[in-house]
Amino acid sequence: MATIFVVAAIALRPLIPVDETRYLTVAWEMRQSHDWLVPHLNGEAYSHKPPMLFWLINLAWGAFGEHAFVARLVPAAFLPISVWLTARLGGMIGGKATGDQAALIAVGFLVFVVSGTLVMFDAMLTAACLAGLIGLFIAADGRRLAGFGLFGLMIGAGLLIKGPAGLIHLMPAALLAPLWTARRQNWAVWYVGVIAALAIGIGIGLAWALPAAHAGGPDFARAILWGQTTGRMVNAFDHARPVWYYLALAPLLLLPWSLSRNLWIALLDRSREPGSRLNRLVWIAAGGTVILFSLVSGKQVHYVAPAIPSLAIGLALLMARRRALPEPAFGVATFLVGALLVLIYPLDLLHETWPPYPFAIGGLVTMILSVIVWKLRAMPATAAAAAVASIFTGLHTLAVLGGLALYDASWVTPYLASGINEKEVAVVGSYAGEYGYAARLDRPVTVIAPEAARDWMASHSDGVVVQAWRHSPALEATPVELHPYRGGMLGVWTAASSSPVEPRDASASR
Incomplete structure (x- = not known):
């Protein structure tokens, strides 16, 4: 079922700005520049995300061609992988039937499915976190070398996928192991293993970050080694939310399971028999993620999506001990x-x-x-x-x-693509890579302030100007094409901009 979700999303849904278009443009600029170390956006070093997604997209492009379908399939392919890993971890804890049930429950969370089909990092990080939890389970079962080795590799993968966010998903379960392990452990040995795994993971992350910091310059180095992490955790420069953000959104995040009477009866039933200590692993992983992200300044709905499989396993374990009621x-x-x-x-x-x-x-x-x-x-x-x-x-x-x-701003791309190696392209206001990959641009666009648009157009008679606005455009001339866009309008001006153009109905612009 997860595979069907992936194919349907890619085939039927346009790229959604600004996130999906931005990440594809970063991957595209990596391919154009052949700089595999420092990601770039509009010609400038891009420090907001590590390079794993961009590397994998370029590998796929190299093998199958530079198609949007190929690029979008790369992160989305990790959704069915995550569902399979959910079944594996659930089966290790509660048996195969519980694992299969957990996998089915996981695809019954809307936020998990939607975020997993976008060109973003959540499905990739979910797969890495699930594999890391499997590593902890193996280590707790006595196979410490294999378990902590896998755990360390997944910490490294998480750092290369989304930076320190991976630690938020994995470390609570590792540090709180005395609460969930079923076998007697030598805790000194356990925590030495955790530290060793952490060292392996950080070493993997630094294997990219240190050379990239040297190549990208002081500002880029400061951003990837310190600024982006502290900026999001302490005083977010973007997506700042209150500490109660996830609690308030819980009924929506858990849909449709927040409406389940089976879930609420199981949670409120104090007479139920206690389950295995191992069951606590997934509750600690899911709960730790939500608590720690609640304390972090920067929050988005999809940040907690990697906790959904752990929650799904927990629900499967709860419902396995009682007869299910109709829903x-x-x-x-x-x-x-x-x-x-x-x-x-x-x-x-x-x-x-x-x-x-x-x-x-x-x-x-x-x-x-x-x-x-x-x-x-x-x-x-x-x-x-x-x-x-x-x-x-x-x-x-x-x-x-x-x-x-x-x-959907794909209608803009013919105007920009015709400018490759010929015309200059200017974007008024701000630019987040909305057109770079779509138009296959081979050089950065010029970002100009609204008050500079008239002078820029006058000095670039064969140039192309693009602006999205809510109140009024920067240029008095009528755009050559105009569409409603994200609560405002999106227009394109070229040397041919002369005759009035009526805004098209949004339903006709696809």
Whole structure:
């Protein structure tokens, strides 16, 4: 099922700015410059993320061609891998049936599936973290060399995938091992093994970071070795959220399982028999992730997605000890999501120029599929997965019909691609790589302030200017093409900009 999610997402959904377009542009610039050590965005060293994703995308491009499908498949392929590892870890703790159930529960979390199909780092980091937890399990089972070796390698992989965030997912379970290990341990030996694994992981990370810091210059070195980590943890320069952020969003993050009566009965039932101590491993891993990220200044919804498989294993272990009750709420919730999509335009719930019909059709598809979810209510895990699949299908139906046209800037690329080696390209305001890979640009664009746009255009008669704005454009001339975009407008000016152009309906811009 996870593989179907991946293929459907890549085939039906456009690249979503700014994250997906930015990461593909960084990978593209790495390919253009042949600088495999220091990632770049618009010609400048890019310190916000380590290079693992960009390396893997370039390996895939080298093998299969420079296609968007190939690049998008690289991170998304780790979603089914993560589901398989969930089954493996769940099987090691509670037996094969529990592992299989945990894998099915994992794909029944909407945030896990959606984040895992994006050109981002979450599915990759999830796979590394699950493999690291398997390493800890092996070490606790007595095979310390193999277990701590795997744990150390996965710490290193996590550092190269998303920096120190990987430690947040893995270290609580390692440090709190006395709470979950079933076998008697020599704790001095255990913590020596943890320190050794940590040294292996940090060594892997530094094997890239130190040469990259030397090659990228002082500012880049300071950012990757210190600034980005402290900036996100203590006083986030981006995505700063209060400490209660994840607690407030928990009902949404856990959908549809937050509506499960099986879950709440199991959690509140004080008469249940205690499970194996090993069961605590996944609860410590999931709970530690949420607690530590709550204390970190920078937060996003998808940051905690790698904790979902551990939570899924915990739920499978809980429900394995009791008879499952039917879950009618899953079908009802799916129907209501579809109804909301149908009503979102008549009720004017979106204050943008969104096309109505894709939302209505996507909502109707979701409502129809909710009948299947209702029919499966006697099998909670299957019903939850079906609910996610139904909502996923409805959302991608509206995407392919143009419902996400306001987030699709691909129409700009013919104007920019024609400028390769010929015309200069300027972006007014800010630029986050939205067009670099899409237009296959072979050199940086010029980022200019709005007040400089007129002079720049006057001095570049064959240039191309792109601007996204909410209030007014920087140039008085009518753009050669104009579309609604992300709550405002997106326009392109060239030397041919002369005649008035009416904004296109968003549904017609795909």
